[in-house]
Amino acid sequence: MKKNKYSAPRALVAPTKDTRAEGTFEVLVPVPNRVKPYAMPVRFPTQQAAESWIHSPEGVEMIDETLAKFGEK
Numbered sequence: 001m002k003k004n005k006y007s008a009p010r011a012l013v014a015p016t017k018d019t020r021a022e023g024t025f026e027v028l029v030p031v032p033n034r035v036k037p038y039a040m041p042v043r044f045p046t047q048q049a050a051e052s053w054i055h056s057p058e059g060v061e062m063i064d065e066t067l068a069k070f071g072e073k
Contacts, residue, residue: 011063013050016043025050029063031070038066 016024025044028037040062044050053059 011040011054011059012037013044013047013054027054027059027063029066031067034070038070040066 011027011029013025014028016022016026021043023045025047027040027042027044027050029040030037042053042062044053054063
C-alpha cells in the first residue's frame with residue numbers, strides 16, 4: 001500500500017529578494033512549525049553555485065544545524 005505522507009523538500013534555491021544583493025541566489029530550508037522557509041545566511045552569484053553548496057559537506061552541515069535548531073532532528 002502506498003503511503004501518501006508529504007515530506008517537505010530538504011532545501012531549495014531561489015533568487016534573493018533583498019534588493020541590496022540583487023542578482024544573487026539564496027538557499028531556503030523549510031523548517032517545521034514555521035510558515036516561511038529559513039533563508040541561510042549565505043549568498044551565491046549563480047544558481048548552480050547555490051545548488052552545489054547544498055550538497056557540499058559545509059552546506060549539509062549548516063542545513064543539519066539549522067534543522068536541529070528548529071527541532072527537526
